[in-house]
Amino acid sequence: MANMSSARTAASSKGKQRTGAILKAAERVLVRHGYHNFTMRAVAAAAQVSVGNLQYYYPTKNSLTKALLEHVALDYTRRLDGPRLHATPEPSEQLRLFLSDMLGDLNRERTTRLFPEIWALANHSRFAAKLTEEMYEVIRPVLARIIHAINPRLSAERVRLLSQFIVASLEGHTIFIGHGKPWIGETRTFAQMAYSAFMRLICEDEADRSGS
């Protein structure tokens, strides 16, 4: 049920090495040429395998695409759920680190180019949409824990909404900072702005919100 269309499981070590190279090449093709040039032949060429060999591991383009998306999502969540944040016990410092990390991540060409492609895909594929949502579902709790630590008086629902608001706001910068984008170099400034702006939201109590 989990792996519907990816037939082969890559049993041998050689097979796993191959699938790894293929997924890496597939990502390269998607990043560099976009999904509309994401063809079996292009991926096979980039991975330096024959089309037949590629199809042995991923019989259809759909199975390859799904595997690639799963691979990317797994990689992304692993990096952000890392142990870096637990190094400092100060919650506000954890927030600063989280914001800086996420914005810094956007500078990588991979993130800059891959995510818009994934978002576009998610608009037309239920699978991609579900996977994307699951990806953010991993990130949000990480941020939610920090928010709760900073202001324990906030309700769980409020924390959930704040996490979503902040994650969404950060993701928006993907289009502007990063590889070849015009606003690269201002990442630190934006990280400071994010800290200042979102810190206010978090520290705000119910009473403050009704007025103005």
Add this chain to the structure above:
Amino acid sequence: MANMSSARTAASSKGKQRTGAILKAAERVLVRHGYHNFTMRAVAAAAQVSVGNLQYYYPTKNSLTKALLEHVALDYTRRLDGPRLHATPEPSEQLRLFLSDMLGDLNRERTTRLFPEIWALANHSRFAAKLTEEMYEVIRPVLARIIHAINPRLSAERVRLLSQFIVASLEGHTIFIGHGKPWIGETRTFAQMAYSAFMRLICEDEADRSGS
């Protein structure tokens, strides 16, 4: 120099009507099926014209794509540069309106689906990238005027950076609110959060920023 690859100028009124219908259909195809299914035949069918007829107005797929992007960008900037904001003289109220308008706009299926497609396109096409940047170049000054009115002590550069930060943050919500997205219905909450968070940034003075 402006219209390199779109050969026909659509002289007659009938021609302008046709090109209008074609661009509308093209947008529909792009929104519904994504750029990777954006074919001359699909657009022709959606516009209920023959492929030959479509190619009379847009000889190549490239020219059609460019014309569509220009059309969308023009439409978008016109709507946001509208006179609504000038109705209220209170700058902080203008900000609230601006944020609410932009976030509300994301609820429209057109915006929700079109923009990720455009961002992905901008990653692989210089033309799309330039047009996208020009689009945001129109929006930023609108916001910059409001920011300057709220806090005239800010330097021009600071206003520019703040405008960019806020626009980017708002755009990020495209992926989450809007047609069929999970966080629709929370638009008002997010608009309030945006107002509260960004208002703090704007009102902050130089002195406040060095500390904390």
Add this chain to the structure above:
DNA sequence: CCGAATTTAGGTCAATCGTACTAGATATTG
């Protein structure tokens, strides 16, 4: 109303797409 400009429709072509198929090479295991 007539001739030129414009608009419409359909057909054709090379290139490329995803996928299926087959046969041989390599590795693994009892």
Add this chain to the structure above:
DNA sequence: CAATATCTAGTACGATTGACCTAAATTCGG
């Protein structure tokens, strides 16, 4: 070593793509 599973490569086919071409229909200025 034999036999079985795994892997690799090449080819082929039907479908679709963007682009090109021609010819008829329509519109419009003089």
